[in-house]
Amino acid sequence: MMTLPPAVLPIFAAAGWFPGRRVHLPPTVPASHPVAAILSEFHGLKVGELGPGIECARSDVSFWWPPDEGYEEISEIGALLQTELACFASAHNSHESLYVDGEGRVFVVSPEMPGIGFMGRNFGEAMERALLGLKASPLLLPSHDKVSWYGEVLLRGDPQILSIEKLMTG
Template sequence: MTTLPTTVLPIFAAAGWFPERKVPVPPAVPANHPVAAILSEFDGLNVGKLGPGMECARSDVSFGWPPDEGYDEISEIGALLQTELACFATAHNNHQSLYIDGRGRVFVVSPIMSGISLMGRTFGEAMERALLGRKASPLLLPSHDRVSWYGEVLLRGNPQIMNIEELETG
């Protein structure tokens, strides 16, 4: 069972999730990747609703394989971190895609964002941020000099931006 914070358990339960839920996953899902466990428990669920949140808007999350959009940022961060990222859901009314890496860190990317953000160091943290409206951490890739973050454009050097080294050591 994937660990969920108690703060979001009622939101998942309202969407039809229950402990020990298991559904078949498509054969293309990498079996030895964290995405397999997530999809076997949550695939097909639409969790949460858009609305005001704690720090930013709350999101919805629609689990499914794939909605992989093939973002350049995903390929770049996968190469930098030497891990495969796999898409497992869309969020915020299908305007964002959620990816998980081999270590279980969750990233968010969107065509309306110029970059990628760390949604959580764990799946549970990412779900709490998305469903309760807590901000993700902007991540600046070496190929970019700016990132769009909740209506602001942050430039390289801004202390709010996380870099690859901080991601790896934090």
């Protein structure tokens, strides 16, 4: 069972989730990857709604396999972290895609907001950020000099940017 923070439990319950929920997964879902644990519990649900949040807009999250694939940034971050990232949901009215890596860390990518965001070290933290409207941390990939983040252009060296090295060391 995935651990959900108390603040988002009512949001998931309103969408039809209940503790112990299990659904059959398509055979293409990699069973040994954290994506399988997420989808076995939440596949087919749409949770949350758009609106004002604590630091930024709240999001909705729609769980399905595979909602989106093929972002260059995802391939690059997977290579840097030496892990495979798997998409498990679309968010923000399908304008964003959520990915989980082999360690269970969650990332967000949007074609409308160049760059990649770090949503959380685990699924629960990521859901709290998305559903309550807490900002993700911008990641600046080595192949980029800047990232556009929540309407700001952040340059390499900006303290708001989470480096790959810091992400890897905790």
